[in-house]
Each structure stands twice: as structure tokens, then as C-alpha cells.
Amino acid sequence: MREFGYQRVSDVAGAVALLGADPDARFLGGGTNLVDLMKTGVERPSRLIDVRELPLDGVELMPDGSLRIGATVTNSDLAAHPEVRRRYPALTQAVLAGASGQLRNMATVGGNLLQRTRCGYFADVTKPCNKRVPGSGCPAIEGEHHNHAILGASAHCVATHPSDMGVALTAFDAVVSYETADGAGELPLAEFYLPVSDTPHRETALPAGALITGVTLPPAPVAAHSRYRKVRERASYAFAIGSIAAALDVQDGVVRDVRLAFGAVASRPWRARAAERALAGAPADAKTFAAAADAELAAAEPLADNGYKVTLMRNLVVAVLTELAEEAAR
Numbered sequence: 001m002r003e004f005g006y007q008r009v010s011d012v013a014g015a016v017a018l019l020g021a022d023p024d025a026r027f028l029g030g031g032t033n034l035v036d037l038m039k040t041g042v043e044r045p046s047r048l049i050d051v052r053e054l055p056l057d058g059v060e061l062m063p064d065g066s067l068r069i070g071a072t073v074t075n076s077d078l079a080a081h082p083e084v085r086r087r088y089p090a091l092t093q094a095v096l097a098g099a100s101g102q103l104r105n106m107a108t109v110g111g112n113l114l115q116r117t118r119c120g121y122f123a124d125v126t127k128p129c130n131k132r133v134p135g136s137g138c139p140a141i142e143g144e145h146h147n148h149a150i151l152g153a154s155a156h157c158v159a160t161h162p163s164d165m166g167v168a169l170t171a172f173d174a175v176v177s178y179e180t181a182d183g184a185g186e187l188p189l190a191e192f193y194l195p196v197s198d199t200p201h202r203e204t205a206l207p208a209g210a211l212i213t214g215v216t217l218p219p220a221p222v223a224a225h226s227r228y229r230k231v232r233e234r235a236s237y238a239f240a241i242g243s244i245a246a247a248l249d250v251q252d253g254v255v256r257d258v259r260l261a262f263g264a265v266a267s268r269p270w271r272a273r274a275a276e277r278a279l280a281g282a283p284a285d286a287k288t289f290a291a292a293a294d295a296e297l298a299a300a301e302p303l304a305d306n307g308y309k310v311t312l313m314r315n316l317v318v319a320v321l322t323e324l325a326e327e328a329a330r
Contacts, residue, residue, distance in 0.1 A: 009049055037116060067083055151266040
């Protein structure tokens with residue numbers, strides 16, 4: 001690890017100004033991903049700007065019924081918050097499914113959204129990687145890719161986004177707030193992550209020098225009846241090989257409202273819009289759920305060793321929506 005500077009900040013404007021003066025600096029929250037990448041040489045910041053003391057550690061219910069989550073709220077505090085558990089149970093389940101208790105105590109909401117892929121080629125600086133070194137190639141396509149993308153990938157990158165939290169936030173139309181030297185701004189999470197295309201190194205639509213200040217979840221009555229299900233290669237701390245955040249509102253056996261997002265299948269949390277359209281106004285039964293999954297997964301382009309994810313995600317959609325429909329019928 002090379003030498004780097006370190007500075008704590010106590011106000012948002014000061015943090016943004018420091019990064020503006022030193023573009024090679026990085027904001028440091030819990031450090032659960034950034035520090036690992038520094039150890040491997042993937043990240044080489046000139047300075048770490050510690051934002052943990054910024055006044056962004058609250059979860060607040062707003063007058064319009066939305067929930068405002070500060071960027072430095074820890075994953076553990078987010079999962080335990082009573083309004084999150086009551087209004088967005090899938091978000092609590094997603095957070096608790098991610099990492100270990102020790103890591104959740106350190107990791108922050110803002111940092112979680114910005115975490116980098118766990119693709120082994122990305123993490124190994126001796127290997128080419130278009131995400132790390134644009135134009136160098138993507139060896140995962142012909143190499144180890146059993147846990148790589150089946151949706152939205154390109155010939156330039158097939159890595160997946162590792163966040164569990166981001167999947168639930170995507171399902172519930174979260175909006176990311178940020179601050180720059182030019183003022184405040186917002187990005188719907190659906191627009192926050194950029195498509196892979198031929199520029200996989202450009203991961204988000206955040207303006208240069210931006211600091212995430214919070215995430216807002218709009219009111220969503222359907223979210224109170226939601227679930228997050230994660231499949232991984234071992235039951236303990238591990239990244240997903242497939243996951244789903246689902247919310248379902250059923251009336252008289254018919255789907256009145258539904259939200260679906262997939263994890264570990266694309267370079268970003270994947271909102272399953274085609275499946276949602278197929279489900280709207282349809283019977284809430286396993287046949288309909290399977291057809292909706294097929295509509296979404298029709299766009300899948302699996303590689304040689306990750307085609308199992310198509311079947312996995314289809315089964316997840318059917319299983320989780322069936323559970324939610326059965327609960328609604330009780």
C-alpha cells in the first residue's frame with residue numbers, strides 16, 4: 001500500500017471542497033470495500049476524506065410519508081430501524097443478508113451503493129479488466145464467470161453489482177441525494193447506475209466530485225408486504241449468486257400492485273419491469289408468476305457457465321411471489 005493522506009471532515013461543504021481540490025482523493029465511510037481495494041492496489045487514493053462525522057446519520061419519516069435515510073447511517077442501524085422494518089421489510093431483510101454483523105456495523109448506506117464488483121479479474125491488478133483499465137479486455141467472458149451477469153452485460157464487461165441493499169432500494173424507487181460544489185442534486189436509483197455499454201469503468205451518473213448525502217424512499221403501501229430472498233453458495237457471509245426483492249398487493253386473487261428487482265444478475269440492481277407489466281391485473285398464481293419471470297428473462301444472455309442463473313431466477317420469482325400471495329390470502 002502506498003502512502004496516502006487522511007482528513008476528517010465535519011460539514012458537507014468542507015468535504016466536497018476537499019475532493020474538489022484533490023480529485024485523486026476518496027471519501028471514506030466504513031471503508032469495508034475501499035480499504036480492501038487499496039490493499040490490492042485497485043484503488044490508489046492520494047487522500048482519504050473521512051465523512052463518518054458528517055450529520056448524515058439519521059433515518060427520518062417525512063410529512064409526505066417518505067423515508068429519508070442519511071448516507072452515513074450504518075447498515076446495522078438501517079436494518080434495525082422500526083420504520084424500515086414496518087414499511088419496507090424487504091430492505092431490512094436485504095441488509096441483514098449482506099456481509100457479517102461486524103461489517104454491517106461499519107458499512108454505510110452511501111458506501112454500499114458505491115461498492116465495486118467482486119469479479120476476481122477486477123480485483124487482480126495483474127489481469128486485464130475494462131472496468132479497472134479501459135480498453136484492456138474482459139477475461140471473464142472466456143474465463144471464470146459462473147457468478148457473472150446474464151442481463152444487461154456487454155462484450156466489454158460481464159461483472160455483477162454485489163449490493164443486497166441496492167436491490168431492495170431499486171424495487172422501491174429510491175432516490176439518491178448528493179452534494180457538489182455547484183449545489184445539491186438528486187438521481188432516481190433507476191438512473192444512478194449506468195449501463196455497461198463500452199464504458200464499464202463509468203459506473204454511476206454521479207457528477208464528478210459529488211458526495212452522496214442520503215437516500216429517500218417514497219411512500220409505497222405495497223412495500224409493507226415485501227420480501228428479500230438471497231441465494232448464495234454458503235449460508236454464512238457470502239455474495240449472492242441470485243437474489244430478488246419483491247412486493248405484492250393482491251385483491252380478490254388479482255395482482256393490484258407489484259414491485260420486483262433482481263440482484264447478482266447484472267452490473268447494477270435490475271428492476272424487472274417486463275415482469276411487473278406482465279403481472280399487473282393478472283391472476284396471482286404460480287402460472288402467472290412463471291410467465292412473468294419468463295418475460296423478464298427472455299432478454300438473458302448467459303455465458304457458458306452461468307446459464308443456471310436463468311432457471312434460478314425463474315424459480316425465485318415463482319417461489320417468493322407465491323409466498324407473498326399466500327400470505328395475502330390468509
